[in-house]
Amino acid sequence: MLFRLFTLAALALPLPAIAQSLTPAESAQIDTLVAGSLRDTGVPSASIAIVRGGQIVFAKAYGKPSETIARADPALPYQIASISKQFTAAAILLLEDEGRLSLDDTVAKYVPGVTNGDRITIRQLLSHTSGLQDYWPQDYSFAAMATPVTPQQIVDRWGKKPLDFEPGTQWQYSNTGYVVAGLIVEKVANQPLLDFLQQRIFKPLDIRALDQDKAIGKGFPQGYGRFALGPVRPETPSAPGWLYAAGELSMSARDLAKWDVARLTRTTLPADDWAAQETPIRLVDGSTNGYGLGVSTGTTNGRRYVEHSGEAVGFLSENIVYPDDQAAIVVLTNSWFSDAVGRISSGIAKIVLPPPAANGEDAAALPRARAVYDQLRTGTLDRSRLTEDANFYFKPVALADYKSSLGALGEPTGFAQTGRARLRGGFVNRTYRITYPDRTLSLSTYAEPGASGRYEQFLVAPSQ
Missing domain, CATH: 3.10.450.590 (Nuclear Transport Factor 2; Chain: A,)
Known part of the structure; x- marks a missing residue:
């Protein structure tokens, strides 16, 4: 689940929201862009959703989802991997709203045995500043991933190693930190993380979200890989348990776009929770790279964005929201060997976002x-x-x-x-x-x- 911030072609200063649907010309350009990207890279399929003017105006799938599903279908749930982190962070924020925990609580209060857990806060888990070593930095599935694992086993193997740095002093992407955060949600809420998310977020938004470990096999998109420039081959999924709170979800592009609309309209979560998630965390020296609580934030050519990408075995995904434009772009693919996600998302941005505001x-x-x-x-x-x-x-x-x-x-x-x-x-x-x-x-x-x-x-x- 490598964190990839795609620097999209956000081409201008923020302008008022566009309320209209895509024009036939824009839709045709997107079709040409996606078809060309899949053809050039060998990526089997892509599922796209676009929000403009605070509404979902486009949802379409392209290519071959799997060896048993020959026809693209925008309703199919793709593995969104690390994009799931913002949902784990949202669960923590909802529990804080109820006074059941605090972002400044230490890890040791909820999960015993984590190295220096008495000095790591929940906020540091969610912002990747805890110092906990990442259990999956590779862009391939390592040997242990062929065997099922529990969250506690991940914590026992990686969460009890010496810290990579003193909490709060550096930023380093850590899936391990999110596994610990998921365990905290389950302990405080007294229910499985996915059940909590279904109840508090997915059902209210009419989102069909699945555990990616169960969104495998006939009827679901197949992940694909490639060795160098060799043939495109189906990937063997990781065994159950390896994604968990760091990236456990599968959903369609349209359903993920519903969450983006909620972010833009400040619904489902209290407005201060959305703001907290999007506020960059600062290290002890005052510096920041723009990462908040489960999302990355920044500005490109004057246009603000809230973004996260995802990588699972055989899948890459991108979700980027432009708050000032009331727009969002979702790109889900079933491969992890090319730049198709970035190429498609940046290309769509050029097509659908407002033109530059000139001086x-x-x-x-x-x-x-x-x-x-x-x-x-x-x-x-x-x-x-x-x-x-x-x-x-x-x-x-x-x-x-x-x-x-x-x-x-x-x-x-x-x-x-x-x-x-x-x-x-x-x-x-x-x-x-x-x-x-x-x-x-x-x-x-x-x-x-x-x-x-x-x-x-x-x-x-x-x-x-």
Whole structure:
């Protein structure tokens, strides 16, 4: 269950929520993106869900879920692995709301025998700052995983080793810490962790969540692996017990998106619980990497996100929420050998998230760039808008190719800046995304500074 923070193409400053469903063009782009990603990587299948405007607007599956299920089905539950951690953390927060425990209680109060348990707090378990050694850092199933295990056996083998560091002084991903947290939930709630989650979270949200150990075999997605560039092969699942509170859940992409909607609307859990989960934990030296309680938080190009990925035997998953945009993206796949999850999630972000909020200079540059683009696609280029070098680049053959290839596409459906302007070589570099119903193009420009600066570069290329 390797923690992977995919740096998605979150392309702009936050804008008001979009309330509409996906357009046919957007849906077609997503179909092309996912199909291409599966084809290029060899990943057998993917299940996708998208939230926009605080509502689930898209849920679709692609490819082959297993050797016995040939047809994709968005209702199938995929193993979400470490994305489950935010549910374990939510259980702890709900118990704290009831006064049955405190995040600042020590582990020793509930689970005896853990190394330095009298100095490790529940908060440190949930934020990966406890110092407990991770029992599964590998991206493969090691020998012991062929044998069933209990949470206590995991604690006995890994939770009683010397700490890797003094609690609160470092951040290190630890599945072991979440196993201990799960045991605390069960002791305090006096019921199995999954039963508690079903009662308090899944049933209220109409989520079908399964123990991943039982979501195996005929009727469920099969996990797949690959040795280097060899053939794609079905993986043998781990024996029961190895995921537990660190990653025990299977559910569909749509059902996980229901949880994302609850996060966006601050329902099901009290609002202060959501806030607590999303507040980055600081080490004793005051530093933080953005991880809160079961989720990672941060900002990319001005857009806030709340995120977690997951890895189980033969499965990779990604769940990322954009609070200011009232949007979320869920990508579940049945392989653990490629970057398909990141490629798909970042590609979807480019398609469905709001366009950039431009500053004054960017806002003025946009229509100038669009005007030159329209000139190129119609063969009416005003060369006074170009520098000497750019005029050299646009020889007759270049102009002819631009006109014939771009003119055939017709009028663009979208023309938006991506990312922020930056200085390079004395010029202002801006990039744009140009969309058509069946394809997307990228435009890279370098222009002289100022409102009437000439273009040193104006290059159009295909984009995902």
